[in-house]
Amino acid sequence: MGKTADVTIGQKTIIDTLQKMEAEVPEEVLSDERTRLEDAGLVMNSPYVAALRPDRKVKLILSFDFSTHPFMTVNQAAKYCEDTGIPFPHVNIPEEDKDQPKDFYVFKSENTPTVIHIPLFNMVNCKGDVAKWRQRYPTFKFGYNREMMDELIRVSGLNVANNKNRILQEISDVCK
Structure with missing residues (x-):
């Protein structure tokens, strides 16, 4: 809890x-x-549970994952939803992406919300050096200096800027 x-x-x-x-x-x-x-954050490091209450009728979730393991929260959400009977799309991550994730994933299934999943550190915004970025910015490090914060903001901003058109397309698709 x-x-x-x-x-x-x-x-x-x-x-x-x-x-x-x-x-x-x-x-x-x-x-x-x-x-x-x-x-x-103490349940599954993301607010999926609150967002997926049936009365909310959620059609699209933008999942910006800042975890050390780039698919931890979306996998935990999928498992939780499977165990509790809440509609959630099937999450299929290619083995080669688990340590070197792409910058944009879309999970869709029949009669479930669409989930756009964007790992903070990915092969695009980290220019292929994801391990270095994860090591520099571990999940449980408290207290970053101003330079580190600016760098994290820049990198997370790239995730949106680089995928703006794809995000807008998914929003358009769920609004049809």
């Missing part, structure tokens, strides 16, 4: 039960008498 926090209507703060941190909460979040929030 993920990290949870309770919110009481009328309060301007949220108390994080694990970290004991306080943060401002927008009024629009405080619509019910009691709301239960969950940090998806």
